[in-house]
Amino acid sequence: MTTLSATDVSxxxxxxxxxxxxRVRAESMRAEFATGDRGFFSPIEDDQVTHLWVSYHMxxxxxLEILHTIRTTAGKAREDNAAEFALAYTSALILIDAARTLRDQFGKDVLVRRKLNESYSLFGIDRNSFDTIQLSLTDPKNAIGVRRANHFYDDNRELFQRLSLADENVARLVSLIDVLRERVAIGAKRYLRARVHQLRQDTRERLVGQSFARSVYAIQEWGSRLVSSISTxxxxxxxxxxxxxxxxxxxxQPGDVFVTRKEAAVTNYFLPGFxxxxxxxxxxxxxxESLKDGVRVRTMDSPLGNDAIALIRPTLPAPQIDQAIRRAHSHVGKPYDFDFDFTRSDRxxxxxxxxxxxxxxGGMSFELKKRAGRQTISAEDLLELAVAGQSFSTVAVYCQRFGDALLTDHDVAPVMNATVATLKNNS
Structure with a gap:
């Protein structure tokens, strides 16, 4: 039986x-907005909608990355990876529930819907993304995959109860599943319509024969299709x-900061800039480093697992850099903040x-900048400070479009000027 990673479950x-x-914020916004009479958003309301939408996309x-990872690492579903089904199924239910929440709150509000369908190029959110996500809820393959997973879970409750008793991580997932599954139940009529449509196509059922395999594969395949739709x-x-x-x-050197880029939008979590x-x-x-699994101490495999990398160095004496490193370690174990709220330090x-x-x-001070309705610091803000010689200095950069070597010294600034949004006018 596959053992789940506590990190993935967390x-x-x-x-x-x-x-x-x-969901609570969306309900509150829906109740408080007074846009009907005036037909437009106030600046505060505009910030609230933008922040909610970017946070949701992150x-x-x-x-989706979790679903995609399970699909690519587990391969064909087997009876001995029932725990991975629970992880994939929970992820899918959360996705569907969140999308339906947005539909229920804003689907009939013309003004909000128009706002959510705008392009947010800074964060890599395409035009009409709200409508695209809502269409995915009624996609025939998705309907069949989720309904099949629901049936499998119902038919194998004893299996998951046994797994819950043996594995605390599975128990946490089963608790979530039981709360969410009723919210995303797919009606029989919609399933039958989807089923008729699906039978006209070459389905995956020929590749995986047993009920368990079909259930897991359907959920994983659904996630992989959605990942492909937003991955570059x-x-x-x-x-x-x-x-x-x-x-x-x-x-x-200890205290240095890596600023990195992967050439795949799904792993960038809709954070701004190149x-x-x-x-x-x-x-x-x-x-x-803080990734989707939270703040953790990681090996160099993490920053080296990128397509482009920049290195900047704090202009502080060694004792203060040591203090900064101790501070960094004090945050290890905190979850990732998908709400990108710099006013709280628990995420x-x-x-x-x-x-x-x-x-x-050492007098180091960061100016927070307003993005998506919140005061934040982006990775490109750090690079901008280094190029300006404020608090950091530039050390090195590698970006394949500028050559195959790691550039250092005076060769760094031209790359920064060409890639950092606020510096492009300097190139």
Whole structure:
């Protein structure tokens, strides 16, 4: 029997909590908005809608990545990976419930719907994304996949109860499933319509014969299709060339900050700019980094598993850098903040780890900028500081479109000027 990762389960439960909080905010916004009479949003209302929508997309991308990872690592479903079915099924239920919440709250509100269908290019959200996501709820393949998974879960309740008694992680998932599954039940008429449509096509059932396999495969395949729809390079595995990794190892120092990019939109969590992510090097070939599974100490495999990388260095004496590293370690174990709220420190996005590690040391100060209705710091803000020689200095950059080598010294600024949104006018 497959043993679930406690990290994966914690990520899913944190995402479920985030989506519940999002539902409460959506209901509150729906009740408070007074747009009907005036026909437009106030600036505050506009910020609230934008923030809700970007936050939803970030969480949705993380759930889709979990589904996609299960699909690509587990391969064909088997009886001995029932626990992975529970993880995939829970992720799918959270996704469907969140999409239906938005539909129920805003689907008939012309003004809000128009706003949610706008293009948010800074965050990589395409025009008409609200309508596209809602259409996925009635997609025939999705309807069949979810209904099949529901039936499998009903038919095998004793199996999942036994797994729950033996594995606390499965128990946490089963608890979520029991809460969510009634909210996403698919009616018989809609299922039959979808089934008729599906029977006209070449289905996956020929590839996986047994009931369990069909159930797991349907959920995983559904997630993979959605990932492919928002990924710029489906199937792409990011990794820096070996000679670039070796060059970085030769110059890296504790306290340095990596700013990175993967050429796959789903892993960028709709963060702004060409450079969406940051991690802090703490020595001993380790970084403190916040990803969808929260703030953790990770090996260098994490920053090296990217397509482009920049390295910046704090302009502080060693004792203060040591203090910053201790601060970074103090945040390990906190969940990822899909709400990107810098006013709270119990959850953190990637750049907030850097911010809360260095803010105030040696006079270092960060200016928060308003994005999607919240005051934040982006990874590109950190690069902008380094290029300006404020608090950080530029050390190195690798971006394949500018050559195959790790660039250092005076060769760094031209790449930053060409890629960082606020610096492009300098190129």
């Amino acid at each position: 990520t899913v439960t944190n995402l479920a909590q985030h989506m519940r909080e999002m 969480a949705r991308a993380a759930l 390079k489906p199937g792409h595995v990011a990794r820096l060339p070996a000679h670039v990794a070796d060059a970085i190892a030769a110059i890296i 450079w969406p992510h940051a991690a802090m090097y703490v020595g001993n070939d380790q970084v403190v 953190m996005v990637c750049t907030e780890v850097v911010y809360r590690s260095y803010e105030g040391l």
